[in-house]
Amino acid sequence: EVQLVESGGGLVQPGRSLRLSCVASGFTFNDYAMHWVRQAPGKGLEWVSGIGWNSGSIGYADSVRGRFTISRDNAKNSLYLQMNSLRPEDRAFYYCAKGSEKWEIPTPLDYWGQGTLVTVSS
Amino acid sequence: EIVLTQSPATLYLSPGERATLSCRASQSVSSSLAWYQQKPGQAPRLLMYDASKRATGIPARFSGSGSGTDFTLTISALEPEDFAVYYCQQRSNWISFGQGTRLESK
Numbered sequence: 001e002v003q004l005v006e007s008g009g010g011l012v013q014p015g016r017s018l019r020l021s022c023v024a025s026g027f028t029f030n031d032y033a034m035h036w037v038r039q040a041p042g043k044g045l046e047w048v049s050g051i052g053w054n055s056g057s058i059g060y061a062d063s064v065r066g067r068f069t070i071s072r073d074n075a076k077n078s079l080y081l082q083m084n085s086l087r088p089e090d091r092a093f094y095y096c097a098k099g100s101e102k103w104e105i106p107t108p109l110d111y112w113g114q115g116t117l118v119t120v121s122s
Numbered sequence: 123e124i125v126l127t128q129s130p131a132t133l134y135l136s137p138g139e140r141a142t143l144s145c146r147a148s149q150s151v152s153s154s155l156a157w158y159q160q161k162p163g164q165a166p167r168l169l170m171y172d173a174s175k176r177a178t179g180i181p182a183r184f185s186g187s188g189s190g191t192d193f194t195l196t197i198s199a200l201e202p203e204d205f206a207v208y209y210c211q212q213r214s215n216w217i218s219f220g221q222g223t224r225l226e227s228k
Contacts, residue, residue: 035217045158045166045209047217059216062123095165106213108156110177112165 002026002111004096009116012086022079022096022113030054030074033105036081038092039115048094049081052105059106064090086120093117124148124212126220134228141197143223145210150190154214157186157195160222161206169208170195202227 008020020036035050049060049070058070069082079096093115100110125148135141145155153173158166168177170186173193183198197204205227210220 037219044222045160045211045219047211047219050217100168100171106217108168108171108177108211108213109158109166109217110168112167114165 002098004098004111004113006094006096006113006116009094009118011119011121013122014086014088014120016086017082017084018086018118020081020083020094020096020116020118024077024079024096024098027098027111029077031102033057033099033103033107034072034079035097035099035106035109036070036079037095037097037109037112038090038118039095040089040092043092046092050099050105051079053103057105083118086118088120091118091120124151124215124218126210126212126218128208128210128220128223130223131221132224132226134226135200136228137200137202139200141195141200141204141225143195143197143208143225145188145193145195145220147191147193147212147214151212151214153189154212155186155188155193156211156213157184158209158211159204159206160209166209197225200225 003025036048067085071080095115096113097109098111099107101107157170160166174186
């Protein structure tokens with residue numbers, strides 16, 4: 001069974017940093033691209049960032065480029081999102097999601113974690 | 123950036139009725155379009171990919187069509203569990219989502 005478990009969310013002041021983690025199980029992690037998607041409470045989905053199976057391809061939404069950094073550790077089956085210079089508008093649930101096609105990026109997202117809430121407020 | 127526009131924003135229907143949801147892309151995405159369903163308090167679930175292919179375990183009452191810039195998700199006969207928010211997603215140029223269509227029971 002595929003499982004994606006996010007952690008690292010919480011309350012942080014504007015301008016500060018936070019690092020999200022996602023631990024994956026139930027599939028061969030290093031075969032698939034992984035993504036972060038966020039959703040402000042009561043709002044729609046926004047793709048944040050994606051990373052290829054070997055970290056060779058990385059993309060960011062314009063809203064986070066230059067502030068957020070995605071990375072992965074295939075030995076630990078883990079995905080990360082380093083978020084710097086956080087703004088109140090970054091407040092959202094952050095979902096880790098798995099790409100559906102081996103070695104391809106981007107793809108549909110066939111498994112999602114339950115999300116971790118990031119709140120940016122003074 | 124490819125912008126996806128979904129319509130209508132909210133659709134009011136009754137169980138048993140047919141639902142038709144639309145997604146329009148700001149430029150061609152070929153058939154690289156997926157649909158997701160999201161219920162309150164849950165993560166999104168992949169329904170359709172490559173415009174017309176059902177994901178694993180998705181009932182046959184869900185179907186998708188379209189290519190280029192105009193796409194449709196059809197639910198042939200609504201079940202009570204189908205009332206949710208639906209999002210389209212393109213993967214032609216990285217990833218972007220539509221703003222969602224809320225399907226509500228009349």
